[in-house]
Amino acid sequence: MNDFENIESWESNFGLLPIKLNPTQQVDRFLMLNGGLGDFCLKTSALGEEDIKNVFQESWSTNTKNFLFIDKDHIEVTNWYDNKTEKIPKNKIEFNINQFYKYLSSKSFKTQNDVVPFVLDIFRQLRNITFEKQDSSEAINLLFYLLISLEEDYTKVDVEKWNISTSNFPDRFEYFVELINQGVRNIKPNLDLILRHTAGALFQEAHREVIFFNPQRDLFGGVSSKLETKIDAYSSIHYTPQYIARSIVENALKSFDLNSEKITILDPSCGSSEFLIEVLKQLKNKGFNGRIVVKGFDSSDSAVRTSKFLLSYENRKQWDNIIQIDIRKVSDSLVEDWGQNDIVLMNPPFISWELLKEKESRDNVLAILENVVKKSRPNQATAFFYKATQSLKENGIIGCVLPTSIFYSEIYSELRNKLYKDLSFKVLAKLGNYVFEDALTDVSLFVASNSKSILLPKLIWTKNEKGIVQDTLREFRKMNANNEQSINNKNFSIYIPPYFPILKDSWKIISLKENDFIKELDIYHKAGKFSAISDVFTINQGALLGVKNVFKISSEEFNSIPTTEKKYFRPVVTNDSLRTGKIIISEYVWFPYDKNGLIFKEENNLTGLHFYKTRLFPNKEILEKRSGINNWWSLTRPRNWQFIQEPRLLSNRFGNSKSFGFDKKGDCVIEEGNAFIPKKEFQTTDYYFYLALFSSSIFDLLLSIYSKPIMSGYDLGKIQIKNIPIPNIHKNNLRENGAYLKLTELGKELENGNSFVKQVIDDILKSYFYPKF
Amino acid sequence: MSDYLGIIKEINKECKVLFLENFKLVPEKGHHNIFVYKIEGSSIALNRYNSEPVKVLKWFKNFWLYIEVKFIVKKSKQGNKTIETIHTNISISIYQGNDNDEMKIQLFRAEWDDMNDPNEKHSQPHWHITSSQAIEKTFEEYSVHLDNGEFISLLENVKAKIIDVKSIHFAMNGNWQEDQTHIHSIKSAVQISKWLRGFLHHIRIELEEVNNFA
Numbered sequence: 001m002n003d004f005e006n007i008e009s010w011e012s013n014f015g016l017l018p019i020k021l022n023p024t025q026q027v028d029r030f031l032m033l034n035g036g037l038g039d040f041c042l043k044t045s046a047l048g049e050e051d052i053k054n055v056f057q058e059s060w061s062t063n064t065k066n067f068l069f070i071d072k073d074h075i076e077v078t079n080w081y082d083n084k085t086e087k088i089p090k091n092k093i094e095f096n097i098n099q100f101y102k103y104l105s106s107k108s109f110k111t112q113n114d115v116v117p118f119v120l121d122i123f124r125q126l127r128n129i130t131f132e133k134q135d136s137s138e139a140i141n142l143l144f145y146l147l148i149s150l151e152e153d154y155t156k157v158d159v160e161k162w163n164i165s166t167s168n169f170p171d172r173f174e175y176f177v178e179l180i181n182q183g184v185r186n187i188k189p190n191l192d193l194i195l196r197h198t199a200g201a202l203f204q205e206a207h208r209e210v211i212f213f214n215p216q217r218d219l220f221g222g223v224s225s226k227l228e229t230k231i232d233a234y235s236s237i238h239y240t241p242q243y244i245a246r247s248i249v250e251n252a253l254k255s256f257d258l259n260s261e262k263i264t265i266l267d268p269s270c271g272s273s274e275f276l277i278e279v280l281k282q283l284k285n286k287g288f289n290g291r292i293v294v295k296g297f298d299s300s301d302s303a304v305r306t307s308k309f310l311l312s313y314e315n316r317k318q319w320d321n322i323i324q325i326d327i328r329k330v331s332d333s334l335v336e337d338w339g340q341n342d343i344v345l346m347n348p349p350f351i352s353w354e355l356l357k358e359k360e361s362r363d364n365v366l367a368i369l370e371n372v373v374k375k376s377r378p379n380q381a382t383a384f385f386y387k388a389t390q391s392l393k394e395n396g397i398i399g400c401v402l403p404t405s406i407f408y409s410e411i412y413s414e415l416r417n418k419l420y421k422d423l424s425f426k427v428l429a430k431l432g433n434y435v436f437e438d439a440l441t442d443v444s445l446f447v448a449s450n451s452k453s454i455l456l457p458k459l460i461w462t463k464n465e466k467g468i469v470q471d472t473l474r475e476f477r478k479m480n481a482n483n484e485q486s487i488n489n490k491n492f493s494i495y496i497p498p499y500f501p502i503l504k505d506s507w508k509i510i511s512l513k514e515n516d517f518i519k520e521l522d523i524y525h526k527a528g529k530f531s532a533i534s535d536v537f538t539i540n541q542g543a544l545l546g547v548k549n550v551f552k553i554s555s556e557e558f559n560s561i562p563t564t565e566k567k568y569f570r571p572v573v574t575n576d577s578l579r580t581g582k583i584i585i586s587e588y589v590w591f592p593y594d595k596n597g598l599i600f601k602e603e604n605n606l607t608g609l610h611f612y613k614t615r616l617f618p619n620k621e622i623l624e625k626r627s628g629i630n631n632w633w634s635l636t637r638p639r640n641w642q643f644i645q646e647p648r649l650l651s652n653r654f655g656n657s658k659s660f661g662f663d664k665k666g667d668c669v670i671e672e673g674n675a676f677i678p679k680k681e682f683q684t685t686d687y688y689f690y691l692a693l694f695s696s697s698i699f700d701l702l703l704s705i706y707s708k709p710i711m712s713g714y715d716l717g718k719i720q721i722k723n724i725p726i727p728n729i730h731k732n733n734l735r736e737n738g739a740y741l742k743l744t745e746l747g748k749e750l751e752n753g754n755s756f757v758k759q760v761i762d763d764i765l766k767s768y769f770y771p772k773f
Numbered sequence: 774m775s776d777y778l779g780i781i782k783e784i785n786k787e788c789k790v791l792f793l794e795n796f797k798l799v800p801e802k803g804h805h806n807i808f809v810y811k812i813e814g815s816s817i818a819l820n821r822y823n824s825e826p827v828k829v830l831k832w833f834k835n836f837w838l839y840i841e842v843k844f845i846v847k848k849s850k851q852g853n854k855t856i857e858t859i860h861t862n863i864s865i866s867i868y869q870g871n872d873n874d875e876m877k878i879q880l881f882r883a884e885w886d887d888m889n890d891p892n893e894k895h896s897q898p899h900w901h902i903t904s905s906q907a908i909e910k911t912f913e914e915y916s917v918h919l920d921n922g923e924f925i926s927l928l929e930n931v932k933a934k935i936i937d938v939k940s941i942h943f944a945m946n947g948n949w950q951e952d953q954t955h956i957h958s959i960k961s962a963v964q965i966s967k968w969l970r971g972f973l974h975h976i977r978i979e980l981e982e983v984n985n986f987a
Contacts, residue, residue: 760793
């Protein structure tokens, strides 16, 4: 039986974070937060004689629709938008918790009458008439005045108390003041609730408005409220969605000792202080009594003003002004002294090296990373990340969002190794490309403490699709509240891996399903069912021709050269030649080599050749310039193993299961790819067996685990794939196995272009060789 | 004329490498002018509006397949001449169910009929979506046992309000964007085997995707 009066039961059932509506005055009224859609207000007792007007005011001002009251046998759901109250029997909800939440969410859709669009609409109109006279930070200052007018006479505002600047009010400002004070549908805005619970969403939107403002008069020359906001999908400064900030703060505080006497909290790229407000809110909720120092840096003037306004308000209303606030406008946060901190929270600027225009900014990034990222072009976020970790006190906590490339890119491997040694990881999450509304960046979440711990981190994997992350983080909260160990879902998984990193030199986060597959693979491997690819094959890199458009000729040109010269050419396998087991030849390469090496030792021996006259000699000057060659008419790196013609499996340099082929005669020359040469003697059928294996979706899965993603595939080079476990035809009497025979047959089908057999190849591999996935 | 255009031979050849289990269309004894070939299956399921039990072949995971090819020879007189026309019906059904389920549930059928009819109005080839039958059947069984059929009448009321979707011939090859028709006649065995191969490949990807975590 659910105890609905107990607020914790709501957390464990719904995965929502309960925050007191007003911690200093009310003990039983909560805002149940997920981060937008699905949030609602809740009182743990009955509606009773309460004035419904106040109830609607509270839910409207907190940017929610529903306010729930817990009665003896019923839950009363009031909804300001529908203007009604429903009584739902508790026993109905008891067994349909998920449906009930879905129902509440379905009645929580965003409307133009919500508090954020309402305030912004007024702000936009105000901006429109005052646009020419104002810069963005003055505009934000006017928004503060508009909001303050809900509580005070705006002409008599104490600017020190509110920590704002003085403003010259534009004409008709009074009109906008009246407009905001009227509210919507007789619901008067409640400033305290707006600033405590809605400020994040409101000011992020307001900033977007003032930064990307595009003024337009409407058709009749009047003030339009439908101004277009400039959208830049690749902008590097991304606002932190509320639900992300909330989850990061929650998990950071979970690992922090709240009995500390004093804590220092830093956000080195604070924006409008989404993280700082959130952490103060959650500290208040947890009853933290110590002293607090809050530091925030940002290069945007309007962001800094907003931070000062909101933090001062929070400090005055909830903390009796005991918080020491240090918000600074800086030109580059990276050169500032960040001091030593107990908690660092941040969403650093995701600016790639290429987009860092100023040399000084680049130098600042390099200076910070000089010992951990060498000879490369790091993202600015990496410098923020590293500097943040170095600014942590002992047992200090870092919680941040990061570009996912920091988790796996080779250039950051030294940084990763150092941090894994120095920090104790708490939560790592791969959130994907749909986190920032205004950007397509691949985002991850990271929480760690500067302490020694043998505990392994919790990993969160999400499918890279829109709308999944919010649900995942809600489930994560639910899971923690219910002390569950793992969740495996179609769209996400949350679990503690048996070891970390799961993959060598990478913090790549894989799904629980993939993780289970790896565990099983390991068992199979130990049982001798597999060998590493490098135990079965020598993997050789293909030829390097040297100069573009000299040595290669098309099939038509090949057909037209004298027959006597044809023997100096070989079919060349390039990126376009391999199609799921089939080799398609459209070009030939000058390859004057036999088993003893270069056939033409002297230039004189070549001069009679048509190819010499038409192609080689005219390019002699360019060809001679190549370093590391003895004869200008030779290829730069022909690869000696290609002198001998013998059967080989071939692959592209980058690709996937579609990028393999079998060169039965061995007369092809591979360029931009790899050749797989058996270490022990092979029968022809063995090649077909491995061709089928390499062309399967199981092999794609193995590549996704073992190799590095590049372009829309993987690096198929020796270093990346050498440890992939495969059946070894020299062991376990494999050739006598019926599945072997079937796979060789299917390998032949692939060679002939029948890629439809891929699915049955997978069936066989799953049934007879690999663990279930 | 028991294997019109060599369709059966071609399908058997093509599908031999597409299944883990042995695939073979085998002839069934029948009427003198009707030649029916059915897949050799290992389990039982109901085909076509619950009326006809058939043997289905295990495909992958818990999906099963039934293929039936029928040639009907029609003779007609034109003056003194006897004209012979062939009607071809190819029907492929996909079922879902565990090995030990008594009956598997039919999800949908893919069909290609060529009646040599210049006035053909249905799409050829086409889909029939049939999975709702299983849900209806469950409700019906529940209702008979537990509420004396009250629920059935409710269900019937709803059913009466909407059309019977399973009877619709959903186009499979409506290449309208290229100004082509959605009605295609059967011309060769290779055409059929390519269609079948593509059909199986495509629908398996879809089934795997949907079934992955279901």
